[in-house]
Amino acid sequence: MTTQTTAPDTPSTPATGAPSGLVRIPPRIGRAVATVGGALTILSTFLSWTWTADFPGDLTVYGYPGGLQVLVLIGGVLTTLFALASYGIKGLGWLVPAGADAALKFAALTTFATAWYTVLAISVELGGLVNLEPGGYLVAVTSLAALIGALALPFQRPEPDPIDPDDTSWEHFKHRAAHQWATVKAAFTSGTPRPLGKLPSYAEILIIVGILALGLTVFTYGIGTEYDELFIGFLLTAGLGFAALNKAGLISQASQLTARHQNITTCGAFVAAALFPFTQTNDQYATLGVYILIFATVALGLNIVVGLAGLLDLGYVAFLGVGAYAAALVSGSPNSPFHVHFPFWAAVLIGAAASLVFGVLIGAPTLRLRGDYLAIVTLGFGEIFRITANNLDGTSGPDLTNGSNGIASIPNLDILGFDFGAQHDIAGFSIGRFANYFFLMLIITAVVVLVFRRSGNSRIGRAWVAIREDETAALAMGINGFRVKLIAFAVGASLAGLAGTVQAHVTYTVTPEQYLFAGPIPPNSAFLLAAVVLGGMGTISGPLIGAALLFLIPNKLQFLGDYQLFAFGLALILLMRFRPEGLIPNRRRQLEFHEEAEAPTVLSTTGA
Known part of the structure; x- marks a missing residue:
């Protein structure tokens, strides 16, 4: 598997470091803010978010995430990893085969949506912001900072066509076709997942087993959510998290592996499904x-x-x-x-x-x-x-x-x-x-x-x-x-x-x-x-x-x-x-x- 040493979305960043994202701050500052925000969000999940156990999930415990804190922790980990991968750190390139910037935006949005939904739910159900502990305030600020930093990263836009559209000559046709092809190629070189390098068969099968185990875990967690607030948080995390993994190119890479070992994947999926009743304590x-x-x-x-x-x-x-x-x-x-x-x-x-x-x-x-x-x-x-x-x-x-x-x-x-x-x-x-x-x-x-x-x-x-x-x-x-x-x-x-x-x-x-x-x-x-x-x-x-x-x-x-x-x-x-x-x-x-x-x-x- 090839290791990516530079962030694929970085070439679109202006050399001067001028703002080019949705938030008008320099991309290098935005990337740093997203990294720090993601790390502090992880830290906040180990703090108390409210003073009373009346809110479902008991978010009063220090040092042990519970309930919706676990979902925010997952979003914070994804945000931090994608932010670090966007720097081109060796060993993390496999996380973003299709580029880090778009994946980072969705990961930060995942964390922000779940964290702010939890904070608002606590405030509404318990009667105001006064029911938040320092951890609740911290996760609200850090998740928002991570999202703002991610939105400062550049968006790739096609360059304007320099050819006169009223020109109908053959030369215009050739130049326009060549320009359009170059624009499409440049736009999707960093956005299309790189082909997955050939791994030993046993390694690919182990990865497929891990994917199936993750799928069983997600399904079991979703079907076993004990209260309504946790299920809504699960939907936010699972939906936006899937989009982040898809933007990173990991979903495409997983599809390549499963297509290469279709029979093993099918049998493994039924084995994973057969294990589901054994994860339940009752009917x-x-x-x-x-x-x-x-x-x-x-x-x-x-x-x-x-x-x-x-x-x-x-x-x-x-x-x-x-x-x-x-x-x-x-x-x-x-x-x-x-x-x-x-x-x-x-x-x-x-x-x-x-x-x-x-x-x-x-x-x-x-x-x-x-x-x-x-x-x-x-x-x-x-x-x-x-x-x-x-x-x-x-x-x-x-x-x-x-x-x-x-x-x-x-x-x-x-x-x-x-x-x-x-x-x-x-x-x-x-x-x-x-x-x-x-x-x-x-x-x-x-x-x-x-x-x-x-x-x-x-x-x-x-x-x-x-x-x-x-x-x-x-x-x-x-x-x-x-x-x-x-x-x-x-x-x-x-x-x-x-x-x-x-x-x-x-x-x-x-x-x-x-x-x-x-x-x-x-x-x-x-x-x-x-x-x-x-x-x-x-x-x-x-x-x-x-x-x-x-x-x-x-x-x-x-x-x-x-x-x-x-x-x-x-x-x-x-x-x-x-x-x-x-x-x-x-x-x-x-x-x-x-x-x-x-x-x-x-x-x-x-x-x-």
């Missing part, structure tokens, strides 16, 4: 974990329809409901009119097959439509399914689904003598009911990931992508568009039905209200589509991460009451504004949204 957060996996698996199935085939399906949650109802009817519920109790493997096959049949029946007459028309039809199907299930109560229709009361008292699974409803002791750890279903759902998620990966890399997967990119061109090349889209619809529907069979047993009851188009709590069609777009269309990990965020955040924001969806929607708007390709973007979509930034890299690669 409180394992409950969220199993629902997140159900939601994520359905979102991954929708990713086949939307992300690979490019079909906008707004009623996809109906296929989840079909699978859940089909499994509930044959799983021994006393409310089922069939009065049968099939083993789980048979219920799984019936649920997946029922969703597959419904997918074909709905797709066959509608997939000749495109765009908005297809979206409207699928939206209508989702509502028709919910209304039909509500009417099959023996009064408005045949007695099949028990109407709005649903199919209740679905028994717990018993597979090979293993009772999923009972608590089990494994290696000294007590695993409860929801943890048992978490492991089962993790196996099903692995199956869905395997199906998505194999189908996406197959001949039919390439046909899906061709249809998504340009259906007319794909038809001209001999691809049977209708058949290819129908297969995508059927595969996606069957995967949703597969998840629905587990959902029926986890929730004990299946009712029509669980399968709305939109609502405050997922899964519903709107949140499923948002999970695919937010995470990254056409990828495997994208919808999984997007679904985890979209399920976890609304559950944690319930204390906001009527403002919950407003805050959540505002966060989604900001994310889509600054990262429209998704959190884990597909390479093709990343080029579409950031064509001007990626062009030099692509051209240099082809030129080589």
Whole structure:
């Protein structure tokens, strides 16, 4: 791995040291202020911030950060490290392969946002600034100083075009093209992450293990936040901290490693997920974990329809409901009119097959439509399914689904003598009911990931992508568009039905209200589509991460009451504004949204 000895953003600083950043002070002074501010912020986290333990997290202890202080400490460490790396110190260049200045700005913003949110929360909840101890005042001043110093660093701007725009001669064209290419190259030489140097395979695998361990730690911390203030601070630190790491180029470097060892990364991710129940002392957060996996698996199935085939399906949650109802009817519920109790493997096959049949029946007459028309039809199907299930109560229709009361008292699974409803002791750890279903759902998620990966890399997967990119061109090349889209619809529907069979047993009851188009709590069609777009269309990990965020955040924001969806929607708007390709973007979509930034890299690669 190459070591960076000079700050990549430094060449844009004027030789005279004149101000060139957002804050009009010399960059060298700003860098020093950011460094000192970050170091003092770290120190402040070991002091008391308030005199009373009434504020959640007990911020009265000296010498031991707790609660929100830990998050500010993380931001202060990032700010200090990026500030030191901006000086070109040997041994820190690997931290900023894409440049230190932009990363330092976001790290300082992370620290400032979390610190000032904590100070304001203490003041509001306890009744004024008088409740702050010296540590609280210190962190407010030092985090603000670090942010001001970071904003004094220069921003790279393209140089003005010296060519007369009214000149239409051939010489003007050549000069203008050469100037634009030089501007783009200069702007992105320091902003594009340097290729990761070749490391021994064992070293790269160890780095991947560290990345997965960090991901498990962050997820476990986020899902286990015990009070509302800590979760909001976690969102600020995690969101802005991710942006800082991305600006530093570390996210891109991690993507290179995981792409180089894709099989190891996939297996390691499932191992890390399997360790999650062992980090919990009870089923409180394992409950969220199993629902997140159900939601994520359905979102991954929708990713086949939307992300690979490019079909906008707004009623996809109906296929989840079909699978859940089909499994509930044959799983021994006393409310089922069939009065049968099939083993789980048979219920799984019936649920997946029922969703597959419904997918074909709905797709066959509608997939000749495109765009908005297809979206409207699928939206209508989702509502028709919910209304039909509500009417099959023996009064408005045949007695099949028990109407709005649903199919209740679905028994717990018993597979090979293993009772999923009972608590089990494994290696000294007590695993409860929801943890048992978490492991089962993790196996099903692995199956869905395997199906998505194999189908996406197959001949039919390439046909899906061709249809998504340009259906007319794909038809001209001999691809049977209708058949290819129908297969995508059927595969996606069957995967949703597969998840629905587990959902029926986890929730004990299946009712029509669980399968709305939109609502405050997922899964519903709107949140499923948002999970695919937010995470990254056409990828495997994208919808999984997007679904985890979209399920976890609304559950944690319930204390906001009527403002919950407003805050959540505002966060989604900001994310889509600054990262429209998704959190884990597909390479093709990343080029579409950031064509001007990626062009030099692509051209240099082809030129080589």
